[in-house]
Amino acid sequence: MRIGIDVGGTNTDAVLLNGNTVVAAVKAATSEDVTSGIVTALGQLRQQHDFAPDHIDAVMIGTTHFINALVEASRLAPTAALRLGLPATAALPPLVGWPERLVQAINGRGFLAHGGHEFDGREISPLDPDEIRRIAGEMAAAGVTSVAVSSVFSPVNSDFERAAAEILTAELGDDVPISLSHQIGRIGLLERENATIINAALRHLAEGIVTGLSASIAGEGIAAPLFLSQNDGTLMDVEFARRYPVATFASGPTNSMRGAAVLSGETTCAVVDVGGTTSDVGVLTAGFPREATVEVSVAGVRTNFRMPDVLSVGIGGGSRVRGHDGRAPTVGPDSVGYRLTQQARVFGGDELTATDLAVAAGRADIGDRSQVAGLEKSFVTAVLDRISTDVADAVDRMRMSDEPLPVVAVGGGSILLPDEFPGLGPVLRPENFSVANAIGAAIAQVGGEVDRVFAIAPGQRDAVVDEARQDAVDRAVAAGADPRTVSIVDFDEVPIPYLPGNATRIRCKAVGDLQIDRADTRALAGNGPGVGGGVGR
């Protein structure tokens, strides 16, 4: 059996899965320290369906914690960005195009130094160790605790990034982690550098969170491997997550869409995931999340991640509701977040939230309904109409044609939505809709990756490409993927012109569904609702 956990800004959801069958599903409040919320959720899961810790084969966690930290511009480390490439690249220094608020939140400092390579492997200028030491001194004086290093053409030659990292560590100490751009992104200096700076700003937060996650699972006596969901819907181990928190960024939408596909049986649809703070709208086409193309901005920063195309609006279960005395009501964008179960009216608090309105309208039975009995009916209707209009508008913006598109609603906050969007059609709410993210995490795929320099003899490219692809597929299968479901999801080829023999760096990733557990399903028959069909990709 597997446990899937989704740590959102408001709720921590957990599911116990036997194969693709949901055996138990619970929802707990996210705690400020993240871990105690997980412990609570695991305890509830056991109450619903007791399990022996050694019957758990794997625990998969999906979290929006890191991307939320960036979006909220909080909990970020004071970060410096060092780029090696002078005299080139000075026209656009590091952090160019970043929102001012975010630059301030990371106390961002950009430094340019000599170094970098030309496309053909020549040095743009030699690395100057004294210059790096002088910059390290400025970083230390500024209180920098995490550093991103980029170098021109480092995906082709990473020597300067590694050398600069050694000098920086010698000067700043082991407590200042160094994130290197060639390990994070591909060709495209600004986008790769931006992703590296984001990663650096999250390193200390990742350290704390990952340690907490491991401890909370171990505390339950579970010895099974712990995985985190990555952007592309595959799993990474906790050590990787510690060093590359940026790789978790898009896992929330990917998990929710894949979970929704499994739950609803729809493969081409809009998925609206209503969480505590936002509603995220994505589109599934033939079971695949539609990928954002050319420009992917995260919190206003341009990157080149492969990410699903998602539109977020600031409406969720914890959104604050304002407006009375005949004025038009407003909903969000601020939210009580994880404090929903203390601060919302139905839970005895003083804040009027979107959840209170859903309870008042009879769409949900949560907390103490009498606390919202006094709300005027016309006000309740006006607020829910506002929510319906705003979310429907977001769905409409994600449609690329006027052809009808089924709408699947998932996430705990989807009780806010009506049964039908005007002009769009019915809103489908599959069973277990409120824990689609956790299900998506639990059914996350496993991948195999090849990243190697190949020598390509004339006329042999097709054979080399086939070899790299087969190698990636074999690795995915070796990692536990069902061979029938494995496909290539990423392929990138960077020629290295200065090496003899037409040397080319090929990166290729294959993914597939984790082989269904060996556990005996008969013993569990009748426990919990079934989940239809296979996994959608």
Place this chain on the structure above:
Amino acid sequence: MSERGWTLGTEQLTDLARGAALLGTGGGGDPYIGRLMVEAAIAEYGPITVISPDELADDEFVISTAMMGAPSVMVEKIPKGDEAVRALRALERHLGRSADATIPMECGGINSMIPLVVAAVTGLPVVDADGMGRAFPELQMETFGVYGIPASPMVVAGDHDEWVLIDCGADNSRVEWLARGACIRMGGAALIAEYPMTGADVKRTAIPGTLSLGVELGAAIRQARAGHRDPVAALRERLGGSIYRQLRVLHEGKVTDVERRVVDGFTRGTVRITGFNKPGDAARAGDLVISFQNENVIALREGQLLAVVPDLICVLEADSAEPITSETLRYGQRVRVIGISTPDLMRTPEALAVFGPRCFGLDRDFTPLEQLHPTAD
């Protein structure tokens, strides 16, 4: 100074970047980096004056400014920043004459932006016209040169405070050959000032209105998306009233292979796009293969010619119609491929001798897009 032209500000740059990426026909370099450079220049020096060729006096002096190199180098090695202005100033000193305006040599890609950086920094107006009507990989592939203007003397400037002056008289291919060598030594990307000419020359040889067309095409895509209309239909509508006239949808499918390498200072390669095989659309079944040398040169489906240079072949994201350049093509992208017919000035025998199919090593003559696809789809 007389009041002439119109003012281009930061707010039009996003539309221009998108429109220029479309006119880049796969190449020309990603305009994003150029856009950031223009934004920085406008923030420091103020907005830019754009004038139409008609607003130039016949005896005014115009110098073209641009970036040359492999697009896959440009996205990685960003300029130092002052190279283009240094190239212009060096050429002015050599000729003993100051420029009254600068003009794009290429309206597609990053070169829609470089003259704007020069205009903002120097205060010179920029002319709403260019010498390619799209993007081309080589410096002699200019209507300026086709109709008698020498590219040289020209200056190539690199990021190590260096510049090279090249003068080959009227032999523009020789200029390309020598400048390409200097550009490769400078790291595969360099800034240039070239085709010094008079206002009368501009009016006779340039493709007019291509800077404002870039802004309008970018706006057409943006507005169509906002209004849930098909952006390709919006492009067709806007082009219909222009000197470009025709648009054809050639193919729809998924990118299943990209081969790309930097050879002789160019990004060369092929992309394979496997058709969606929609029922009832047998014409778009099968694999489309596009060959590119920085720009898309030819599109063949199962050996059948769909479009060929100098007509434009553009790869767009399937739904949003966002143009995808050859260096950002990736496995798995869902795309629509369109063809756009070039203006008549670019289809004369003299023009085809300089940038027709045979100039790209293809053993075939140019066939106009509208002849290959007589009816609009």
